[in-house]
Amino acid sequence: MEILKKKLDPDQVELASELSNNLLVLAGPGSGKTRVITHRIAYLFRQKIVQPPCMVLGITFTNKAAAEMRARIRQISRVASQWSHVMTFHKFGENFLRNYGYLKGLGRDFVIYDERLQSIALKAAAKDVGFKNLDARGTVSAIEKLKSAHGSTDAAVKALRVSGKTKPAELITAYNAILRSNNAVDFSDLLCLPLEIIKKYPKLSRILQDIYRHVLVDECQDTNHVQLKLVKELFEGSATVVFGVADEDQSIYTWRGARIKNLNDFLGVFNAEPKSLRRNYRCHPSILRVADSLILKAIGRLKTGKFIACRPDDGECRAYRVDVPDLASEGLFVADIIVDLKDKNKISKWSDVSVLGRNWGHLQATADALNEAGIPNILLNEADIPDTPEVNVMLSALRSCASPNDDLAKDLVKEYLQEAGHPDHSVFYLKDLVDPSLAPVGLLKKIRKYLGLDGLLDDLDTGEQERRLEAMNNFQTYCTRVARIATDLPSFSRMLTLEGHSDQGKEEETEDAVNLMSIHTSKGTERKVIFITALDEEIFPRFNIESGSEGWEEERRLLYVSITRAEDYLYLIHCEKRPTLRGNLRYRNPSPLLLDIDQNLLNCITYP
Template sequence: IDGVAEQIRLAKNRMHTPSELENGELASLYAAYEDRLKKENAFDIDDLVVCPVRLLRDSSNTREVVQERYPWVCIDEYQDINFAQYSLIRLLVPQENSNIFAIGDPDQAIYGFRGADNTFIKQFKDDYPCATIYGLTTSYRCSKTILEASGQVVRPREGGNLLEGIEAGVSIDIRECSTEKSEAEFVARTIEKFMGGVRFFSFDSQITDGSEESEAISFSDFAVLFRLSRMVPDIIKAMNDHGIPYQLVGEEPFFKQEPVKTVVDVLRLIMMPSHSVLHQRLKEKHIRGLSESSLLKIKRNKNIHSIEEYFSEIITLFFPDIMVSHQDAIERLFSLSKEYGSDISSFLSLLQLGSPSDTYNPSTEQVALMTIHAAKGLEFFHVFIIGCEDGILPYTLFSKDTSDIEEERRLLYVGMTRAKQTLFLSHAKKRNLFGNSFHLPISPFLKNIKEELIKRGRAEKGKKKKQDKQLSLFS
């Protein structure tokens, strides 16, 4: 189902109707989906762009009214727009001298798999020849070393970055590990060293002596980035083994995973009791005690004033066990809902439209574990990018013919430029993934980094504690 939904979404982003698809089976499913939307008097997320494009394209009167109403247009992340979004922009501001302000970086175009096309930002000057282009020359985040290295990755033929850093910075640490477990151990030990040791055992095992030259202030200064979520378990184990707190930002937000997803659906139904699809979905789950009267009773409860109180009532009545079985997820839901108080509409909009990075909390004392895609737009003092192997970066393990190598190159660039001070790029000689054992060479992208910018090393195995020599009482 998810695969079909993704194909329909991509078709809509390309402004294709069911009759325009070559795949007959997909076209039939797409048409049935559109009919169901009409029956429910509903739009999906992609329709919010596709339908206005069709309306403005087919009605000159409507187009003129809308253009007059919005004489100024500002667009962020222009490199990530798709064809439907580009069509909307051109309908809103079609003239060469239109009042349009766009921000974008072609080197950070990493959403081609969602239908984004970075050719639109490259032809911006052709679309708007009267526009003035302001190129940024200085990065106030990354060091010169990180900018040089990331520039050599994303533009190997040009051999460098167009941006200047505000300081020289330290060398890029490229670390060879024997396995994914030793890689995870290297990450955890290094964080522990930076923090000056988070356990008494750290001093005893010589992981740290508490006097590191560049100690970190907070665990939130660190991020561990990865290409695939399947690489997370070993990192999590290492974090737990070393007593390092962390927050995981996955490919799918926690509020779209069970049981939180069902709890949120109940709140949606309370607010939208006529939502037939939602009603049917919850009915099929056979939730004990859930009925129209019980939901109406919650809605009319005058003692409930906030979203958090709604969730507390829903969980108490229908899902009491999850407070124990899924305590962390429920606490995250409560914490997120507190930020919105009683504004249920805005909160539900976030849950519908939000991305995994929206759940990231930079104020918590935790190391961030997230995909490189989710890290876009964020920054950290110290960044680890694990799995820098040919087959993972670029990701070609099962799709050598379909992977966009240049987009994979840009993805690593985005990951590298999240780092403000130190950057670690690690690779494993042997890695277990998807139930298989792989022996992958180092990522070819890393070979483009000049040697003078690199500090190379091998992950050390854990040092065994030396046995204290004690004289025998009877010797």
């Protein structure tokens, strides 16, 4: 206990040391929830509440979050690091299926189809059942959501048939048959199939309960129906202690199936006691007051009261509302302020700054201005794997080698070769590449040389050539890191697919550059300086969202998340003239959510 008291505040100590009851902790941004989780895990082993070979299971949503937790646990306790499993929901599902997937007819070396392979499988299924005018990408997303919402393929098909949608039901059935014939699963299967197996073979739950005596679920507000159901089927009513951490104010993924109502369900299912962490160690007090002003107007919150600022209040207001006339001025303002902050030593490096927008289109003008000013900047996407034609060829060829009997995987390689401009996109012959003596990274290098991918860049201009060559080199470097964990080709291929999945998050960028990113991508990050662009009417919230609706409240939470990324300085930017999607200039009022903030809490700037 004394060690906890040295590392944690009193509220955090209480949560890290309360080990006998199920809890749901409502933790605000910057409140030290990761610190609580990691110290709790270490404390479980230190107090011998959990003793090897029993283990602790920690489940979170992104590889980045899981890696951060594992690293922190390793620093605190070697035993806890060795005997705790911290992973994403999808990784847990993959591990489960590797051990028990045979109960659904899966081989141990099953492959995970990414969106592109899912689209190919779906097109083949559509041809089989005579389904015309198929939007493959949109349908893949719809199928994933449908399966996750109902908990299984069979339940989704049944629901479609009951509602009279016979043809879509036939399409999903045919699509599922194609996946199984290729010993493949999609991302929703990684959660739905374990749920189906556990419900049919409940003894497996008891096996896992004996292994995992304590379970910690991070970001409970982001769980969808099948994720909560999976935890419920595994641990409800058992001796396993379930510890959930959530922030209802950061629930911003309903479009991916997340259900904020799961928090109330969690309390009921596990008879959990609600607790809270309200101290904020991240934000300057003036920024925290702005965040409170916005989120306290939210409808139906479980949390009550304001956050407690732990940083000293020097009386300075560091939150700004900025009104600019056009996009060019928006970019110039961001560049000018960054240079000024650097000159005044308010930031020590460029990567202390992030610029957030709804999408890349809202960041382009800023990127142009930063480039003009000579300020290094980089766009952070949601996945670590570069999206270039050559990298796509390397990745798809590697997957095909991992699953040599999968004809769809071979077709995808040829499709990517065509996109990369290969003179003979039928050049891919699997038998020339498969070499059992080669480790995954060695095979990757062989693929690159065999297909002559570097030579495809010869006709490109120098800048594009360097960018795509760098992407291949970076991908190889990244694969070297993955290969330290996944040494055989099937597991290496599965891990790459999971790492590239949009749910998995991106690791922190190590380059010293201003980070440009979408607001959704920014969740989980923190920066000394945050600029939020496009706080304009009909953009934030979106034009088709009705005031007072749940969609409107999610937009409120989205802005709140972006505000609470800021440690020292916050700039909220409204642009009076912004192009529409068709490129026509249009005058726009400030975002209603920007106006929902008490304007007395903001320094107001008109630029230029």
